[in-house]
Amino acid sequence: MNKKYGLIAIGFVVVLVVIILAVVGITRDNNKKAPVPVVSDEASLQAQEGNYTLKITKVLEVEPNPKEENPPEAKTVAIVVYEYTNDDIAHGLVIGNSHFKAYDSRGKELEQYPQKDLFEPSEVGASGTFTASVAFALNNDKDCLEIEYYKDISAKNPDVVFEQEW
Secondary structure: OHHHHHHHHHHHHHHHHHHHHHHHHHHHHHHOOOOOOEEOOEEEEEEOOEEEEEEEEEEEEEOOOEOOOOOOOOOEEEEEEEEEEEOOOOOOEOOOHHHEEEEOOOOOEEOEOOEOOOOOOOOEOOOOEEEEEEEEEEOOOOOEEEEEEOOOOOOOOOOEEEEEEO
């Protein structure tokens, strides 16, 4: 009788361990992030509404020329010129400055800079293309940027990362 209870207890422990290991494995798989595409200049993206492309056409380094009082400190400013093409989104597409974050080669997030004379974003209808720009304050690295694009500006992870050198 004692052997029977011992075998039942061992079987119960084995089943419990298997269940715990299965749950831990599933949790780890759910925490893995999907890989973020890293591109040099152009990305094709999908939204629930349709498809579009985003392209970094150039990065320019210029002297700071703020359009607002009390801008962030900047020795120079990197202006990122980007182009977006609405392939088939019926209600239009706008990609504004808030969809971008930039980092220097050390991984430091750069502040957006209120530079004068930027190309402001605007809505573009289906099959249309628009060019806009965003500026970032530079204080050290002046030759490369990692630019993250977020479809949803409240998302924690970017949808695509552009690596740019000039």
